[in-house]
Amino acid sequence: MLNEAxxxxxxxxxxLVALIAVIVGFFWIVCEGLFFWLIWKFRARDGHDTKYVxxxxxxxxxxxxxxxxxxxxxxxxxxxxxxxxxxxxKQTLPEPENAQVVRVxxxxxxxxxxxxxxxxxxxxxxxxxxATDDNIWMVxxxxxxxxxxxxxKLESRDVLHSLSIPAFRLKQDAIPGRQIMGWFKPLxxxxxxxxxxxxxxxxxxxxxxxxxxxxxxxxxxxxxxHGSVAANx
Amino acid sequence: xxxxxxxxATEDHSHDHSHGHxxxxxxxxxxxxxxxxxxxxxxxxxxxxxxxxxxxxxxxxFAYAFRMQLAFPGADIPGWGVMNSAEYNSLVTNHGTIxxxxxxxxxxxAAFGNYLIPLMIGCDDMVFPRINRLSYQVFLLSxxxxxxxxxLPEGGFGGAWTAYPPLSSDSAFxxxxxxxxxxxxxxxxxxxxxxxxxxxxxxxxxxxxxxxMGMFDIPAVxxxxxxxxxxxxxxxxxLLAGAIMLIFDQTIGxxxxxxxxxxxxxxxxxxxxxFGHPEVYVVLLPACGITADVMATFSRKKIFGYKTFLYTxxxxxxxxxxxxxxxxxxxxxxxxxANIFTVTTLMISVPIAExxxxxxxxxxxxxxxxxxxxxxxLAFVAEFLIGGVTGIFLGASGADIWxxxxxxxxxxxxxxxxxxxxxxxxxxxxxxxxxxxxxMMSDTWGKIHFWGTIIPFNFIFIPMFFLGLAGQHxxxxxxxxxxxxxxxxxxxxxxxxxxxxxxxLIFQVIFLLNFIISMFRGQKAGKNPxxxxxxxxxxxxxxxxxxxxxxxLPNCYRGPYEYGTxxxxxxxxxxxxxx
Numbered sequence: 001m002l003n004e005a006x007x008x009x010x011x012x013x014x015x016l017v018a019l020i021a022v023i024v025g026f027f028w029i030v031c032e033g034l035f036f037w038l039i040w041k042f043r044a045r046d047g048h049d050t051k052y053v054x055x056x057x058x059x060x061x062x063x064x065x066x067x068x069x070x071x072x073x074x075x076x077x078x079x080x081x082x083x084x085x086x087x088x089x090k091q092t093l094p095e096p097e098n099a100q101v102v103r104v105x106x107x108x109x110x111x112x113x114x115x116x117x118x119x120x121x122x123x124x125x126x127x128x129x130x131a132t133d134d135n136i137w138m139v140x141x142x143x144x145x146x147x148x149x150x151x152x153k154l155e156s157r158d159v160l161h162s163l164s165i166p167a168f169r170l171k172q173d174a175i176p177g178r179q180i181m182g183w184f185k186p187l188x189x190x191x192x193x194x195x196x197x198x199x200x201x202x203x204x205x206x207x208x209x210x211x212x213x214x215x216x217x218x219x220x221x222x223x224x225x226h227g228s229v230a231a232n233x
Numbered sequence: 234x235x236x237x238x239x240x241x242a243t244e245d246h247s248h249d250h251s252h253g254h255x256x257x258x259x260x261x262x263x264x265x266x267x268x269x270x271x272x273x274x275x276x277x278x279x280x281x282x283x284x285x286x287x288x289x290x291x292x293x294x295f296a297y298a299f300r301m302q303l304a305f306p307g308a309d310i311p312g313w314g315v316m317n318s319a320e321y322n323s324l325v326t327n328h329g330t331i332x333x334x335x336x337x338x339x340x341x342x343a344a345f346g347n348y349l350i351p352l353m354i355g356c357d358d359m360v361f362p363r364i365n366r367l368s369y370q371v372f373l374l375s376x377x378x379x380x381x382x383x384x385l386p387e388g389g390f391g392g393a394w395t396a397y398p399p400l401s402s403d404s405a406f407x408x409x410x411x412x413x414x415x416x417x418x419x420x421x422x423x424x425x426x427x428x429x430x431x432x433x434x435x436x437x438x439x440x441x442x443x444x445x446m447g448m449f450d451i452p453a454v455x456x457x458x459x460x461x462x463x464x465x466x467x468x469x470x471x472l473l474a475g476a477i478m479l480i481f482d483q484t485i486g487x488x489x490x491x492x493x494x495x496x497x498x499x500x501x502x503x504x505x506x507x508f509g510h511p512e513v514y515v516v517l518l519p520a521c522g523i524t525a526d527v528m529a530t531f532s533r534k535k536i537f538g539y540k541t542f543l544y545t546x547x548x549x550x551x552x553x554x555x556x557x558x559x560x561x562x563x564x565x566x567x568x569x570x571a572n573i574f575t576v577t578t579l580m581i582s583v584p585i586a587e588x589x590x591x592x593x594x595x596x597x598x599x600x601x602x603x604x605x606x607x608x609x610x611l612a613f614v615a616e617f618l619i620g621g622v623t624g625i626f627l628g629a630s631g632a633d634i635w636x637x638x639x640x641x642x643x644x645x646x647x648x649x650x651x652x653x654x655x656x657x658x659x660x661x662x663x664x665x666x667x668x669x670x671x672x673m674m675s676d677t678w679g680k681i682h683f684w685g686t687i688i689p690f691n692f693i694f695i696p697m698f699f700l701g702l703a704g705q706h707x708x709x710x711x712x713x714x715x716x717x718x719x720x721x722x723x724x725x726x727x728x729x730x731x732x733x734x735x736x737x738l739i740f741q742v743i744f745l746l747n748f749i750i751s752m753f754r755g756q757k758a759g760k761n762p763x764x765x766x767x768x769x770x771x772x773x774x775x776x777x778x779x780x781x782x783x784x785x786l787p788n789c790y791r792g793p794y795e796y797g798t799x800x801x802x803x804x805x806x807x808x809x810x811x812x
Contacts, residue, residue: 002702002703003703013631013632013634013635016629016631016632017626017632017635020625020629020632021626024626027586028622031589031590031593032615035593035596035614038593038597039596042532042596042597042600043603044600044601044602045600049600049804050532050599050796050804051534051597051598051797052797052798052799053534053535054535055535055536055537055538055539055541055591055594056538056539056540060537060538063590063594064537064541064590067586067590068583068586068587068590071582072583075580075582078625079579079629081629082575082630082631082632083572083575083631084631085630085631085632086571086572086575086630086631086634087572089634090571091568091569108406158399159397159399159400160399160498162638164638166635166704167704169635171563171634171637171638172565173563175565176399178565180565191716193715195704195706196706197637197638197639197706198397198638199392199395199707199708200400201322201391201392201408202318202322202407202408203318204318204708204709205318205321205710205711
């Protein structure tokens with residue numbers, strides 16, 4: 001039922017989730033077990049009087065305070081791993097020579113994607129004044145090359161949207177008036193859901209797209225067809 | 234409603250002395266003045282409780298309608314018809330808004346607060362009875378406004394209960410020019426009502442306690458409602474300001490949240506969640522207080538470490554002001570902020586876990602009577618634990634990247650809010666029903682209702698954890714467009730949740746019947762049917778106007794939970810009994 005994580009950091013997020021599940025699962029089972037055992041053990045019976053245990057002496061309170069210290073220790077472990085993954089996904093931007101850039105634009109109620117064309121440059125600048133002429137525009141279809149690091153530039157044209165690709169374990173809100181940078185590196189080919197995860201109006205439920213992760217050859221072929229179509233326009 | 238209140242009135246007059254303390258100008262008020270314009274805290278509590286229960290039926294019906302759409306997309310839903318996406322959005326938005334602001338808050342804080350505070354601290358009424366009456370009237374107005382906004386021909390507001398702008402601030406985006414504003418107005422009015430009520434609660438407890446009642450002699454539920462009222466007062470200001478800014482953005486074209494005019498949509502999120510997170514504890518703490526009182530009575534035990542229990546509540550309250558941005562990890566805030574808020578969020582697990590440990594430790598050496606209220610109180614702890622531990626996944630920033638805005642979140646917060654608003658309420662209602670109406674509820678039917686509610690509840694929300702793990706995102710009226718989410722296995726989970734919901738809703742009929750029939754036919758309760766210690770059980774059931782005869786207001790000699798004290802013949806020791 002669960003789809004597998006297919007990005008580098010997706011696997012780290014899965015590990016973090018498993019780690020938290022083990023820690024909180026332990027506490028949950030112990031607490032619920034103890035709770036139901038006590039309900040059974042101390043059910044009202046004739047000849048069994050209540051013990052008077054105010055829980056105010058140090059001797060009594062140690063049962064709580066020891067568990068308390070254990071919780072703090074577990075919190076520290078969870079924070080360390082959570083922050084490590086967070087920094088990897090959201091606070092770093094790996095910049096190898098060949099990083100690809102794609103612009104992702106949310107609007108009511110579709111996703112559009114802008115890829116650099118044959119020149120490999122997304123934004124026009126003084127050095128490349130005509131860089132945007134050959135850019136490839138796609139609606140509701142994102143084509144990526146497997147094993148390649150991508151930077152995304154996320155924008156919105158109207159309200160809040162949220163880029164969400166469950167298989168990537170990635171989510172990031174898009175905000176009108178801002179451009180948000182992030183990255184991902186898909187590791188497996190295939191076709192995956194691309195969602196909008198932030199309520200964006202009446203068509204929020206239909207605002208879906210598809211991500212196609214392609215082998216380098218297939219991706220080059222796709223680039224060639226769509227690049228030439230764009231050039232012909 | 235009128236029958237119920239007539240019953241209360243008849244009961245009042247059957248007690249001789251209740252005539253005595255009806256004397257100060259409350260005779261011959263007429264039905265309207267007595268029940269709709271009353272300043273008596275008990276009547277106002279009933280007004281809040283019945284309004285909250287009526288709104289719960291509305292919110293529950295909304296849940297039924299949109300769950301049917303999710304289980305059987307496009308079907309002709311009995312009682313609704315074929316649902317479109319706009320209707321779906323409006324239903325989920327208003328289900329959330331109504332359940333939190335018009336069900337959890339009025340019942341847990343206003344109804345129990347109004348009913349219990351004067352009775353449990355041993356005074357005749359709130360210190361500001363007319364402000365109290367005004368509080369309910371503003372609340373009723375707010376409830377009418379939200380219902381009107383949903384029923385408008387253009388359709389209800391559908392921008393989610395968080396109402397993030399620019400979607401909520403511009404009708405060009407949400408297509409609901411009137412209901413968007415009515416929605417904000419209703420929420421704003423509700424805040425005003427609870428500010429008025431909160432002032433009253435805090436002032437009353439600080440000034441009108443029975444002679445001898447020290448701070449640690451105040452029962453848990455009263456303390457928790459006071460802490461909740463303080464949290465609410467401290468946190469609601471920014472959001473009330475935000476609500477007015479949002480109304481200006483909607484109606485006169487200001488641009489507080491509009492990036493095109495130099496505003497910032499994220500500002501709203503900060504204002505909303507600076508209130509929104511403490512709000513979770515505003516409703517959680519009263520439910521914890523009810524649980525503590527019920528558990529003490531039916532385990533015949535002192536709350537383990539009652540002072541520590543109160544300190545954990547203070548700590549939770551203070552920490553709740555420093556965690557709000559964990560709702561915004563992926564919203565586009567500075568990513569470095571997420572690290573700070575991860576630390577503060579996980580810190581809150583310490584006092585909350587400690588409170589759970591104290592509940593568990595209270596059972597040690599107890600003599601547990603599994604009455605209906607006790608079952609509810611125990612279920613609160615057992616189910617809230619699930620809500621608590623799943624919150625850790627969402628508070629950990631790295632994992633939240635995956636889980637944010639999925640059904641994992643939906644399942645998590647229903648495992649907190651449901652125990653709070655529904656289980657906690659049932660614990661309180663079944664426990665104090667004898668005091669409120671002078672008669673006992675049926676224990677057998679109460680237990681049938683309990684199991685018929687608790688078992689389906691888990692079948693509604695456990696599937697949602699798995700749907701969330703599968704990547705199902707929130708507020709989508711049909712998953713048929715998403716290949717990964719439209720598999721038969723996932724659809725079966727949705728159908729399971731919907732069937733469980735319908736089962737649970739059907740069992741609520743048993744509660745309503747038990748409630749109404751017991752009011753008239755239940756066994757007479759007497760003053761103290763549960764052999765409990767706190768002061769409300771020394772008043773008549775139901776208490777007359779003024780609660781006690783004016784010269785017989787109780788004194789307080791000890792803490793609220795002296796059960797099983799060594800060297801006594803009985804296993805309880807009422808607070809008002811001189812040593």
